[in-house]
Amino acid sequence: MVFLPIVNVVLGSFGLSIFEILKGSSPKITLRGYLRFLNPSEPYLQSLFFTIYISLIATAISIVAGYFFAVYLVMKGWRISMIFTIPLFTPYVVGAFMWWTLLYPRGYISLIINGILKYLGLIRYPIPLVNDPYGIGILFGEVWIRFVTAVMMFYSPLQLISRDLTDAARVLGASTWQVIRRVYIPLTKYSLIATSAIILLATMAGVSIPLILGGSWPQFLNVMIYLDVTETFNYLSAYVSGVFYLITCAILGYIFFRFAMKRVVMQTR
Amino acid sequence: MEVKRLLVVILATILLSGIYVPLSLAQPITLTKKNVYSLSWDEILKLAKREGEVIWYGFGSTYERDFFTKLCEMFTKKYGIKATYVHGHWFDTVQRLISEKEAGKKVGGIDVVLAWSKPFEMAYEKGAVWDVNLAEIIPNAKGIPFVAKYFHDMYPTNGRHLPILAWWVGFLYRKDILKYPDDVPTSFDQLLDWVKKHPGKFTYCDPNKGGSGHTFLMGLAEWFYGYDKFAFTKFDEKYAGKLFSSPGKYGMNFWQYLNELEKYMYQPGNYPQGNKATIELFEAGEVWLEPMWVSITMQEVATGRLDPSWVGMYIPKPTMPGPFDGVFIPFNAPHKAAALVFINFLLSPEVQKLIPQEIGAYPAVTEAWKLVPEKVKKQPWWPINPPYNDLVKWRNFGPLWYRHADYMFFIMKKWIDEVARK
Numbered sequence: 001m002v003f004l005p006i007v008n009v010v011l012g013s014f015g016l017s018i019f020e021i022l023k024g025s026s027p028k029i030t031l032r033g034y035l036r037f038l039n040p041s042e043p044y045l046q047s048l049f050f051t052i053y054i055s056l057i058a059t060a061i062s063i064v065a066g067y068f069f070a071v072y073l074v075m076k077g078w079r080i081s082m083i084f085t086i087p088l089f090t091p092y093v094v095g096a097f098m099w100w101t102l103l104y105p106r107g108y109i110s111l112i113i114n115g116i117l118k119y120l121g122l123i124r125y126p127i128p129l130v131n132d133p134y135g136i137g138i139l140f141g142e143v144w145i146r147f148v149t150a151v152m153m154f155y156s157p158l159q160l161i162s163r164d165l166t167d168a169a170r171v172l173g174a175s176t177w178q179v180i181r182r183v184y185i186p187l188t189k190y191s192l193i194a195t196s197a198i199i200l201l202a203t204m205a206g207v208s209i210p211l212i213l214g215g216s217w218p219q220f221l222n223v224m225i226y227l228d229v230t231e232t233f234n235y236l237s238a239y240v241s242g243v244f245y246l247i248t249c250a251i252l253g254y255i256f257f258r259f260a261m262k263r264v265v266m267q268t269r
Numbered sequence: 270m271e272v273k274r275l276l277v278v279i280l281a282t283i284l285l286s287g288i289y290v291p292l293s294l295a296q297p298i299t300l301t302k303k304n305v306y307s308l309s310w311d312e313i314l315k316l317a318k319r320e321g322e323v324i325w326y327g328f329g330s331t332y333e334r335d336f337f338t339k340l341c342e343m344f345t346k347k348y349g350i351k352a353t354y355v356h357g358h359w360f361d362t363v364q365r366l367i368s369e370k371e372a373g374k375k376v377g378g379i380d381v382v383l384a385w386s387k388p389f390e391m392a393y394e395k396g397a398v399w400d401v402n403l404a405e406i407i408p409n410a411k412g413i414p415f416v417a418k419y420f421h422d423m424y425p426t427n428g429r430h431l432p433i434l435a436w437w438v439g440f441l442y443r444k445d446i447l448k449y450p451d452d453v454p455t456s457f458d459q460l461l462d463w464v465k466k467h468p469g470k471f472t473y474c475d476p477n478k479g480g481s482g483h484t485f486l487m488g489l490a491e492w493f494y495g496y497d498k499f500a501f502t503k504f505d506e507k508y509a510g511k512l513f514s515s516p517g518k519y520g521m522n523f524w525q526y527l528n529e530l531e532k533y534m535y536q537p538g539n540y541p542q543g544n545k546a547t548i549e550l551f552e553a554g555e556v557w558l559e560p561m562w563v564s565i566t567m568q569e570v571a572t573g574r575l576d577p578s579w580v581g582m583y584i585p586k587p588t589m590p591g592p593f594d595g596v597f598i599p600f601n602a603p604h605k606a607a608a609l610v611f612i613n614f615l616l617s618p619e620v621q622k623l624i625p626q627e628i629g630a631y632p633a634v635t636e637a638w639k640l641v642p643e644k645v646k647k648q649p650w651w652p653i654n655p656p657y658n659d660l661v662k663w664r665n666f667g668p669l670w671y672r673h674a675d676y677m678f679f680i681m682k683k684w685i686d687e688v689a690r691k
Contacts, residue, residue, distance in 0.1 A: 019371065041686075042686075043685055043686060043690060046690075100546070104546070104549060104550075104553070105536075105550065105553060105555050106553035106554075106555065125469075128536050128539045131539060131540070131541060131542045131546065132539055133538055133539065211542075212542065214542070215539060215540070215542070215689075216475045216477070216478075216539075216540040216542070216685070216689040217685060217689035217690050218690075227477050229360075230360050231477055231681065232477075232678055232681060232682055233387065233391065234682075
């Protein structure tokens with residue numbers, strides 16, 4: 001039962017239906033969907049690259065900001081407040097709509113950012129911060145949620161690092177940056193890899209945020225799948241996109257489990 | 270003596286069975302594809318009361334949900350047949366019916382489905398629709414315009430789908446800034462010039478994210494190449510590709526025209542993602558003109574988000590196509606007679622006259638417009654459409670264009686490549 005949906009997607013990408021096969025009808029294999037997906041003049045490849053590109057940026061921002069924020073909390077000896085974890089419990093759709101109202105042309109954040117940029121003479125016309133072709137809106141929505149996830153995931157491993165090590169570094173004259181670089185990062189590098197992989201996979205898999213905050217083009221591949229299924233009823237393309245999605249996520253998942261998981265466990269022990 | 274008694278018993282049995290047979294013919298226990306045509310409406314009503322229940326699956330905004338729930342309450346009160354409204358999404362409902370058909374499930378859980386053209390087409394072609402001409406059976410269906418009764422977005426329904434209302438898209442404009450007809454493009458011919466003269470003040474919804482966008486583009490295409498190119502024609506993708514690459518107006522093809530329009534639109538290359546996002550731009554004062562659903566405009570005013578003094582609506586010349594959305598009965602509906610009575614109720618004057626004031630759509634039965642209170646008709650979201658203005662005159666004498674479902678899908682798909690990606 002676990003693999004049935006995946007098998008169905010793979011078969012569907014070749015124009016086959018698991019139910020038709022079970023019924024005994026003679027199936028006709030087609031590569032039309034794959035040819036279409038791989039054709040650079042079609043939107044799918046670009047869509048896949050855009051998905052990876054935006055997911056990587058969102059992950060990088062979340063990881064860097066989240067890591068340093070977690071280090072700051074640990075250094076200060078502060079705990080994570082419950083209020084800080086609100087994005088974790090906010091449904092993605094709600095979070096996305098909330099950001100939309102802040103980023104749309106008359107939203108507070110949009111007015112502030114565009115006002116500052118205009119005041120500085122950097123722009124003549126307001127720049128779109130949502131439903132834009134650069135994925136700015138998606139980045140706001142994704143980072144808002146993933147940043148908190150990253151902080152939560154970094155906080156525990158950072159807390160496990162013995163205070164003696166950082167004190168020793170300080171006694172030997174290390175600056176804060178050197179403590180981070182020489183003590184914290186080496187001792188949490190596998191946590192960094194694991195968290196990055198988890199956040200990247202989660203960002204790539206989500207549909208609500210890119211659907212609401214993304215633009216007409218380029219689109220996340222999962223938005224393309226959604227539109228193919230519910231708007232244009234192009235199941236073949238949806239199946240093929242699904243296969244490519246699965247492959248991409250499987251590669252990332254493999255990297256995560258192969259290189260990170262074992263070491264994370266070992267490090268924790 | 271014994272023989273005589275036996276003969277009497279046999280004779281009585283024959284006579285009684287003779288009476289019973291016509292009786293059983295007159296009152297079948299269930300409605301079938303065959304007997305439904307021979308039964309009188311009173312007999313169908315009796316059967317419906319015996320079934321005692323009807324379940325309606327619909328979709329739409331919260332306004333539609335509340336209105337449809339209210340209609341079910343009215344129906345239950347009037348007929349003593351319990352009507353239940355289930356608010357969902359047409360896609361899920363149709364997928365469920367198709368799955369049930371493929372699985373051979375003979376008795377389902379849905380009696381009436383609200384659907385637009387494509388979901389109906391999907392269900393119909395998979396045999397998931399009750400194959401009965403509703404238009405011939407349901408008495409109140411006679412008031413629906415003939416074409417709408419037998420076609421939905423130019424897809425032949427053969428009367429298996431009956432429209433209950435007509436959503437419409439008009440040009441929503443800032444009435445406090447622009448005066449009709451002098452300051453607005455009253456026809457599609459004037460649109461490009463107007464947009465050039467008012468840069469950044471026009472937008473339309475991403476056609477893949479909202480119906481106001483693809484309905485506008487369909488109307489624009491029908492004007493651009495002529496309605497006869499689309500009207501009830503067979504769809505062929507190659508032919509469509511050629512047509513849309515051929516010059517229409519201004520020596521441009523359709524995509525060139527849209528790209529030219531885009532240069533002067535609000536935030537060029539940035540299309541609002543959905544009807545709601547589109548009207549939000551209007552409400553924020555960012556744009557002055559946009560294609561928009563009458564229903565959504567009404568609902569935005571009602572919720573206080575849109576200032577009614579800003580609202581002006583009109584139909585650009587030559588006209589704008591619109592969908593007559595309606596209902597069908599699934600192949601495995603458990604209460605088919607009740608479903609027929611319910612659809613007849615939806616098409617009754619008492620329901621049809623409520624549609625404009627409750628959800629901002631036109632009634633499917635044209636004459637019902639006459640029953641709509643004047644104060645409702647005077648609301649600013651009802652489009653100006655000279656020389657007809659009145660819906661009855663418009664439907665009877667004006668150009669009443671329809672959308673072509675297949676061409677509309679073609680436009681939606683190609684729009685990504687030809688407009689959004691460029």
